Amino acid sequence: xxxxxxxxxxxxxxxxxxxxxxxxxxxxxxxxxxxxxxxxxxxxxxxxxxxxxxxxxxxxxxxxxxxxxxxxxxxxxxxxxxxxxxxxxxxxxxxxxxxxxxxxxxxxxxxxxxxxxxxxxxxxxxxxxxxxxxxxxxxxxxxxxxxxxxxxxxxxxxxxxxxxxxxxxxxxxxxxxxxxxxxxxxxxxxxxxxxxxxxxxxxxxxxxxxxxxxxxxxxxxxxxxxxxxxxxxxxxxxxxxxxxxxxxxxxxxxxxxxxxxxxxxxxxxxxxxxxxxxxxxxxxxxxxxxxxxxxxxxxxxxxxxxxxxxxxxxxxxxxxxxxxxxxxxxxxxxxxxxxxxxxxxxxxxxxxxxxxxxxxxxxxxxxxxxxxxxxxxxxxxxxxxxxxxxxxxxxxxxxxxxxxxxxxxxxxxxxxxxxxxxxxxxxxxxxxxxxx
Amino acid sequence: xxxxxxxxxxxxxxxxxxxxxxxxxxxxxxxxxxxxxxxxxxxxxxxxxxxxxxxxxxxxxxxxxxxxxxxxxxxxxxxxxxxxxxxxxxxxxxxxxxxxxxxxxxxxxxxxxxxxxxxxxxxxxxxxxxxxxxxxxxxxxxxxxxxxxxxxxxxxxxxxxxxxxxxxxxxxxxxxxxxxxxxxxxxxxxxxxxxxxxxxxxxxxxxxxxxxxxxxxxxxxxxxxxxxxxxxxxxxxxxxxxxxxxxxxxxxxxxxxxxxxxxxxxxxxxxxxxxxxxxxxxxxxxxxxxxxxxxxxxxxxxxxxxxxxxxxxxxxxxxxxxxxxxxxxxxxxx
Numbered sequence: 001x002x003x004x005x006x007x008x009x010x011x012x013x014x015x016x017x018x019x020x021x022x023x024x025x026x027x028x029x030x031x032x033x034x035x036x037x038x039x040x041x042x043x044x045x046x047x048x049x050x051x052x053x054x055x056x057x058x059x060x061x062x063x064x065x066x067x068x069x070x071x072x073x074x075x076x077x078x079x080x081x082x083x084x085x086x087x088x089x090x091x092x093x094x095x096x097x098x099x100x101x102x103x104x105x106x107x108x109x110x111x112x113x114x115x116x117x118x119x120x121x122x123x124x125x126x127x128x129x130x131x132x133x134x135x136x137x138x139x140x141x142x143x144x145x146x147x148x149x150x151x152x153x154x155x156x157x158x159x160x161x162x163x164x165x166x167x168x169x170x171x172x173x174x175x176x177x178x179x180x181x182x183x184x185x186x187x188x189x190x191x192x193x194x195x196x197x198x199x200x201x202x203x204x205x206x207x208x209x210x211x212x213x214x215x216x217x218x219x220x221x222x223x224x225x226x227x228x229x230x231x232x233x234x235x236x237x238x239x240x241x242x243x244x245x246x247x248x249x250x251x252x253x254x255x256x257x258x259x260x261x262x263x264x265x266x267x268x269x270x271x272x273x274x275x276x277x278x279x280x281x282x283x284x285x286x287x288x289x290x291x292x293x294x295x296x297x298x299x300x301x302x303x304x305x306x307x308x309x310x311x312x313x314x315x316x317x318x319x320x321x322x323x324x325x326x327x328x329x330x331x332x333x334x335x336x337x338x339x340x341x342x343x344x345x346x347x348x349x350x351x352x353x354x355x356x357x358x359x360x361x362x363x364x365x366x367x368x369x370x371x372x373x374x375x376x377x378x379x380x381x382x383x384x385x386x387x388x389x390x391x392x393x394x395x396x397x398x399x400x401x402x403x404x405x406x407x408x409x410x411x412x413x414x415x416x417x418x419x420x421x422x423x424x425x426x427x428x429x430x431x432x433x434x435x436x
Numbered sequence: 437x438x439x440x441x442x443x444x445x446x447x448x449x450x451x452x453x454x455x456x457x458x459x460x461x462x463x464x465x466x467x468x469x470x471x472x473x474x475x476x477x478x479x480x481x482x483x484x485x486x487x488x489x490x491x492x493x494x495x496x497x498x499x500x501x502x503x504x505x506x507x508x509x510x511x512x513x514x515x516x517x518x519x520x521x522x523x524x525x526x527x528x529x530x531x532x533x534x535x536x537x538x539x540x541x542x543x544x545x546x547x548x549x550x551x552x553x554x555x556x557x558x559x560x561x562x563x564x565x566x567x568x569x570x571x572x573x574x575x576x577x578x579x580x581x582x583x584x585x586x587x588x589x590x591x592x593x594x595x596x597x598x599x600x601x602x603x604x605x606x607x608x609x610x611x612x613x614x615x616x617x618x619x620x621x622x623x624x625x626x627x628x629x630x631x632x633x634x635x636x637x638x639x640x641x642x643x644x645x646x647x648x649x650x651x652x653x654x655x656x657x658x659x660x661x662x663x664x665x666x667x668x669x670x671x672x673x674x675x676x677x678x679x680x681x682x683x684x685x686x687x688x689x690x691x692x693x694x695x696x697x698x699x700x701x702x703x704x705x706x707x708x709x710x711x712x713x714x715x716x717x718x719x720x721x722x723x724x725x726x727x728x729x730x731x732x733x734x735x736x737x738x739x740x741x742x743x744x745x746x747x748x749x750x751x752x753x754x755x756x757x758x759x760x761x762x763x764x765x766x767x768x769x770x
Contacts, residue, residue: 240492241477267450268490290492298494298520300487323485327520 005032005229005277007306009320012341015298015327016334024288024301026324027251027341028235030274031281035229044229045147047084047104048222049137049178050075053155054089057188058124064185065124067211068154071218073116075152078222079107086140087115090133091126092161104140127161130197131170138174148276149178150225151201152218156185159193167193171200175261176232179203179275181221184423185211187415191422199256202275207423209416227278230308233319234263234271238303239288241268245302246287248272251345253282255352255426271307283430285345290326298327340431344384348428351380351389355425359396359418362409371397371409377425379405386429392421450481450490494520499550503728504528507535510728511750512735516705517743519544524703524748525553525609527561534616536564537750538585541629541703543608543676552589552607556677560585564615574617575688578624582677582686585611586626590679608678611686612644614701614752620692621699621752626675626684628704629748632713634723635697640713643691643699647675665711671704693754698723698730705747706738720751727751 013026050072058065072087079085084104087097098115099105133153141149159167174180180201182194185208198205208214235258239245250256262270274282288301302324308317329335358373374397381390382402393399395417397407446453446460446467453460458467472482472495479490486495499522500515507530515522523542528535538560542549563584567577592607610627623631628646645651649672650664664670677684693699700716700723710716717723719737723730731749738747 238489240488241479241490243492293493296516296518296520300483300492300494303483303487323487330518 006034007319009322011322014337014339015325016329018335020292022289024326025342026286028284032277035279047144047149049086049151051088051133051153054124055091055128056125057157064211067214069119071214074215075218075222076112076115083107092129094133094136128157129161130159131162131167134174141178148228148231151180153182157188158190207420228276231276233274234307236271236305236307238269242291244289249285251283251285252428255349293328295328295330301326344431352426359422375405375407506530509535509752510731512731513748514735516746522746523549524746525557526748527557529561529565531565531568536561536615538613539629539701539748541610546605546608548607552609555588556585556609559588574615574622578622578688586677586684589677606679608676622690624686624688626686627673632700634717638695640717642713648673696724696755699752701750703748705745709738709741723751724753727753
């Protein structure tokens, strides 16, 4: 496959463990370059399905439906020629908006025009069953499994017309078939639910509280999808005999636990899917528990490979490799040194947990826990320079002291502010001093 | 049919293979060739970069223990007991009238310290021999050799392929050289690797002064050697070879031994245990006659004392009075 980005993989860690030490942490940074950082990639085949919620509630207020239609039309305009696409409307059922039958069609001036005209005819009615929408998308992508596959999922409400088990089953069935970015418009949808959907589809989740912001957001999502040059990249992690891989987490641009997505890949190795890539860089936190060694021994605690599956039955490609090491030492200066990147991203993951737990406790009426957890979040956001999250926290708590995390819960919090904080809690920043 | 005997697995893919197969049915790995076994778990597959593909342990390397002899001199370098690799390096090259020897100690906190010491020792010894043969004065040759070694180390930029060390400091190492000529030896150094004169009957002495915090304190008269050595900063070096070393200002000194004995060139893995010249001389009384044995004895001594660091010991015999370096006619190479 020509036109693949150049991938590099770098490992940051302190490999030194004290006598008896077993826990090894490392930050794996994957960077793809050699494709245009902005603008569409011409060489890669791509498929796009745009799903907009057309349940009855989209009519309240009316601006929601019209904004969603305009946003979807903008997304259609952002597709480069030749991209196979479809537009789906979702309620308790899923229906083709364009083309009329269940298939994808290549984008060109004529199909774009037809799709936009069809969108103008969409009328809101009925309930919400996100899994049903995704099943239709999955069928549409089935004939296009070799290139970039991306879906946009827009909803404004809770998943009321199917059971959580049905949704989970659909998510399991769709996993790996396409990447799905999810957006909640308004404030009547469920953050945890949409986060679960985005997590299963390796996509992002965000809130668009004001429907008028949908157009810009859809354009950005589609353009990002058009910038992807290679799909289905995986991190293959080998660990030694008697070691335990405790977790593999994406830590930029947001925290996402990949541990449960492991697919066995030969002796002592497993693949963790990391989706489609354009010119970008992401970080992963790997934690391995190794059997205790003796002073002076060095162990490969994890062998990390970036793997691209062979297209059309071809050979898989190993794009880059790196070693996570463990070496036991009795030199305390070495074993106690903290790798700044590991520390930073450990803090960012804790920040996401603290916010989500704090907001849940607040909902449950456990105000002591809510105050403690959100206070901790304030301190972590402040220390790590995560200004976006600090700003969102500001709207939910009154801050007495950033440095100690002393806060009071605000009495009246806008629903949109609370949901924004919840949705964006997992967004991370790299180190404060621009240290990549 | 035959009962199942010893279970056999493919060294490459771990799947079971039948006893009479020459190649693994699953992955095509050749099964009848000699196999390296992991020194820890007995696994039969060692990856190209030296780790066992079953238990992950890095396998011993050739550099863990090396011995060299050239021009009647000898050297031993050993990983020690507390480090996972040998970051020291040595090089010995015969010259027309003696030997050029270099010992380097990679700075552990830098990236690729073992590559830094290796290239510095090789480059330095080769340059010394070449310049000496071309008629350069020994002190000038020593300075030029340091400069070339420094350039070589500074050229090692960044991590080799991947960074598992915190990739901040560029590769760096210490350097000490000894070039014998006539009845004298010229030593040059940067850092805290040392040269000593070990006299068989007369007075032994240290020929170098460390570029270290302790060394500076002692040289400036701020502390006694004993006081400085007790300080936690004692062994922080103040000069080294590497891209971040700035302009190199090597110390160079020419010494004419009086009587029979040996020049000892070593890393701190030895002198940490035996810092005083008379102690070293007493520990290796046969150094002039049996340099390899002396180097082995001193190395073992450091290992027995704990082997906390890599140990490198080079012994260059001087014999008779007036002292003259021993020049055997044939032995070459390192």
